[in-house]
Amino acid sequence: MEITLNHYLAVAAMLFVIGLMGVIMRRNLLIIYMSLEMMLQAANLTFVAFSRFYSYHETRSYNHIDGQVFVFFVITVAAAEVAVGLALIVALYRLKETTQVQNLTTLKF
Amino acid sequence: MDIAYVAWLLLLLPLIATVAILLHLHRKPLEAMIASVGSASLCFLIALAVAFDWVPQPAAWNWISFPASGSIPSLTIEVGMIFDPLAKGMLLIVTGVGLLVHIFSIGYMAHDPARGRFFGGLSIFMFSMTGIVIATNLIEMFFFWEGVGLSSYLLIGFWYTRDSAAYAANKAFVCNRLADFGFMMGILLFWTMMGTVSVLPDKLAQCYYQNAMPQVHSILGDQGESPVPGSPLPLFAHEGGLVQGSPYLLTFMVLGLFAGCMGKSAMFPFHVWLPDAMEGPTPVSALIHAATMVAAGVYMLCRVYPLLILSDFGMDFIAFIGCLTAVGAALIAVQQNDIKRILAYSTLSQLGYMVMAVGCYGPAAAMFHLTTHAFFKALLFLAAGSVIHALHEEQDIWKMGGLFKKIPLTAWTFGIGLLALIGCPFLSGFYSKDLILAFAYAQHPFFFWVGSFTAFLTAFYMTRLYVIAFLGPARTPAAEHPHESPSVMTVPLVILAVCSIIAGWSFIGIRNYYHAWAVNLLHTTGQMPLTGQYISLPELPGFYGYVPLALVVSGVLASYYLYRNRSTDSLDLQILAQKFYIDDFYDRSLVGGQQRAANLFSWLDNWVLDGFILRGAAYVTVGVGEILRLFQTGSLQTYAFLFSLGGAAVIYFALFAH
Numbered sequence: 224m225e226i227t228l229n230h231y232l233a234v235a236a237m238l239f240v241i242g243l244m245g246v247i248m249r250r251n252l253l254i255i256y257m258s259l260e261m262m263l264q265a266a267n268l269t270f271v272a273f274s275r276f277y278s279y280h281e282t283r284s285y286n287h288i289d290g291q292v293f294v295f296f297v298i299t300v301a302a303a304e305v306a307v308g309l310a311l312i313v314a315l316y317r318l319k320e321t322t323q324v325q326n327l328t329t330l331k332f
Numbered sequence: 333m334d335i336a337y338v339a340w341l342l343l344l345l346p347l348i349a350t351v352a353i354l355l356h357l358h359r360k361p362l363e364a365m366i367a368s369v370g371s372a373s374l375c376f377l378i379a380l381a382v383a384f385d386w387v388p389q390p391a392a393w394n395w396i397s398f399p400a401s402g403s404i405p406s407l408t409i410e411v412g413m414i415f416d417p418l419a420k421g422m423l424l425i426v427t428g429v430g431l432l433v434h435i436f437s438i439g440y441m442a443h444d445p446a447r448g449r450f451f452g453g454l455s456i457f458m459f460s461m462t463g464i465v466i467a468t469n470l471i472e473m474f475f476f477w478e479g480v481g482l483s484s485y486l487l488i489g490f491w492y493t494r495d496s497a498a499y500a501a502n503k504a505f506v507c508n509r510l511a512d513f514g515f516m517m518g519i520l521l522f523w524t525m526m527g528t529v530s531v532l533p534d535k536l537a538q539c540y541y542q543n544a545m546p547q548v549h550s551i552l553g554d555q556g557e558s559p560v561p562g563s564p565l566p567l568f569a570h571e572g573g574l575v576q577g578s579p580y581l582l583t584f585m586v587l588g589l590f591a592g593c594m595g596k597s598a599m600f601p602f603h604v605w606l607p608d609a610m611e612g613p614t615p616v617s618a619l620i621h622a623a624t625m626v627a628a629g630v631y632m633l634c635r636v637y638p639l640l641i642l643s644d645f646g647m648d649f650i651a652f653i654g655c656l657t658a659v660g661a662a663l664i665a666v667q668q669n670d671i672k673r674i675l676a677y678s679t680l681s682q683l684g685y686m687v688m689a690v691g692c693y694g695p696a697a698a699m700f701h702l703t704t705h706a707f708f709k710a711l712l713f714l715a716a717g718s719v720i721h722a723l724h725e726e727q728d729i730w731k732m733g734g735l736f737k738k739i740p741l742t743a744w745t746f747g748i749g750l751l752a753l754i755g756c757p758f759l760s761g762f763y764s765k766d767l768i769l770a771f772a773y774a775q776h777p778f779f780f781w782v783g784s785f786t787a788f789l790t791a792f793y794m795t796r797l798y799v800i801a802f803l804g805p806a807r808t809p810a811a812e813h814p815h816e817s818p819s820v821m822t823v824p825l826v827i828l829a830v831c832s833i834i835a836g837w838s839f840i841g842i843r844n845y846y847h848a849w850a851v852n853l854l855h856t857t858g859q860m861p862l863t864g865q866y867i868s869l870p871e872l873p874g875f876y877g878y879v880p881l882a883l884v885v886s887g888v889l890a891s892y893y894l895y896r897n898r899s900t901d902s903l904d905l906q907i908l909a910q911k912f913y914i915d916d917f918y919d920r921s922l923v924g925g926q927q928r929a930a931n932l933f934s935w936l937d938n939w940v941l942d943g944f945i946l947r948g949a950a951y952v953t954v955g956v957g958e959i960l961r962l963f964q965t966g967s968l969q970t971y972a973f974l975f976s977l978g979g980a981a982v983i984y985f986a987l988f989a990h
Contacts, residue, residue, distance in 0.1 A: 243976055246969070246972050247972050247976065248969070324967070324968050324969055329966060330964075331964045
């Protein structure tokens with residue numbers, strides 16, 4: 224069976240939806256954070272897949288790697304984001320002594 | 333430096349005094365007094381210099397220029413000064429009487445803590461009044477015209493804690509504003525038809541020619557020589573005017589200009605504000621509401637006289653309104669009990685005389701009477717002020733009595749003013765009133781007879797006033813021990829008394845001075861070829877010459893025998909005491925109607941504009957907010973869920989829902 228672009232996209236979509244479900248349904252902030260990362264990786268996977276298949280489809284060569292370069296940026300930004308996000312979670316835990324989102328509902332009227 | 337610049341000080345000095353008092357001195361009475369009286373004295377000196385031609389007319393200064401656009405001609409509004417005989421005479425009256433009143437006020441207002449504000453008001457009045465007198469065009473005049481309206485408002489309402497004073501000030505202002513609307517229409521019509529707003533005599537002569545040409549043409553013939561140097565006679569084409577003046581438009585213009593006069597000079601039906609204006613301090617009544625400001629309307633009529641004579645109907649209307657006001661106000665004065673109100677109605681009556689004189693083609697007589705009236709009426713008011721001062725603010729003549737022996741100087745000067753007012757021979761009022769009656773007779777005997785009857789009434793009510801207030805026994809304890817006013821108040825009285833005696837004498841020359849001005853004006857405007865009768869002043873023929881004097885004497889005698897030694901009024905004419913119910917009528921119809929309209933609009937404002945539209949919009953916003961805030965649960969995951977639903981919806985609509 225030949226692995227086509229659609230296979231990659233299907234895996235990416237699955238990753239994205241699993242991540243989204245995690246974000247929406249899990250109660251622990253850290254798990255939500257991990258799910259968020261999973262959604263980012265789904266986007267990265269589509270980048271790489273498009274980059275490779277688009278490049279070959281248009282030019283019959285694998286030399287065009289714009290999308291793959293973009294993934295590095297995403298990973299870099301995600302790493303920075305994790306640094307900030309985890310710090311925030313630690314600070315939040317110190318303040319509220321919990322990381323369960325059902326206890327963190329003060330942002331309302 | 334050009335000596336002509338000195339003339340600008342006429343306007344600048346009172347203005348500087350006003351600003352200084354307004355900004356710094358209104359809590360420092362002494363300094364305010366010095367600034368105000370000082371500027372008034374200097375103005376009088378400059379006015380003297382102007383009258384003797386030591387100071388020439390300064391060049392006009394262009395204030396605003398509107399370029400011509402389309403069919404509308406250009407308009408340049410200049411601020412200039414006109415020093416012709418008319419303005420010079422009026423300038424001397426304004427600054428002279430003004431100075432005396434300033435000096436009198438030093439004594440009269442000595443105990444009022446707010447007199448700094450009072451002198452500020454006097455200064456702004458002097459500024460505006462001088463501006464009216466020397467204005468070279470109607471726009472400039474209108475500017476100062478509103479200025480005197482403002483100062484009149486401020487000074488009538490000087491004791492603003494009194495409700496009646498505040499009400500009177502409003503009444504005066506509203507009456508004047510109504511009339512000024514007509515004045516503004518008149519000015520606009522003037523500009524529309526003539527393409528100028530200037531009131532310089534030669535400009536007015538040109539306007540007269542352009543509009544009265546058919547008549548002049550028919551009399552002088554085609555080959556006649558134009559009395560205006562350098563302008564050819566056949567001037568049918570309207571140069572500069574926007575529309576061709578029709579007789580109707582000319583009449584409307586005259587009526588509009590006269591409406592301004594009706595407000596300021598308090599002609600019927602705008603007369604109601606003047607008696608109420610007596611709520612102000614008495615020096616204000618003397619200066620503003622008797623001697624000068626209310627005469628500004630008459631002065632303005634004389635200033636634009638060449639325009640007025642373009643409309644025969646307009647002239648008749650002016651004469652009739654003047655006549656009606658003269659006799660109506662005199663009738664009301666017969667039954668008034670407040671010394672200042674009697675004098676106020678007398679002022680109305682005399683203003684009616686002047687306006688009637690203008691309407692009877694006698695501007696010289698009007699100005700002559702204006703001058704003599706300024707002296708004797710200022711005298712009467714100041715003397716009345718002295719009486720009121722002596723009796724500690726008592727104004728009811730029935731609570732006076734026997735003042736002649738107690739305060740002789742005031743009584744004597746009041747008597748002289750009274751005799752001058754009723755037209756006692758050899759006093760100034762006699763000459764000016766006779767001249768007006770002569771002009772009235774020349775126009776129509778009706779005006780003469782009504783004028784003479786007014787003279788009878790004048791003699792009657794003034795004698796009544798004098799007999800009740802000054803003769804007989806004292807009627808109240810206060811009237812038994814009055815004190816004569818200080819000399820700072822009596823000296824102006826004496827000066828004005830002397831002026832009231834001599835102003836009519838022919839060797840003083842006021843009458844001939846104004847006559848020369850009028851003849852010159854009529855000559856420039858070409859009235860002379862039309863009507864040669866104005867070269868010499870008219871005189872009452874034979875029998876008619878004795879009628880006014882006989883009526884005056886009978887009025888004095890009738891009043892003397894009717895009111896001698898009485899302690900209550902011998903006459904009881906409610907319709908006169910109630911001022912013909914005109915004030916009540918206005919209160920019910922105009923003020924009441926206005927009140928109802930105001931209530932309606934207030935209701936609309938409260939319930940429709942504010943209630944429905946403004947507050948309604950606010951309530952809708954609040955309500956929507958109340959509903960929407962239910963979605964703000966504070967739960968992070970709800971937001972994320974809704975956000976992802978939104979994202980999915982965007983993708984769906986972007987990709988699939990074409």
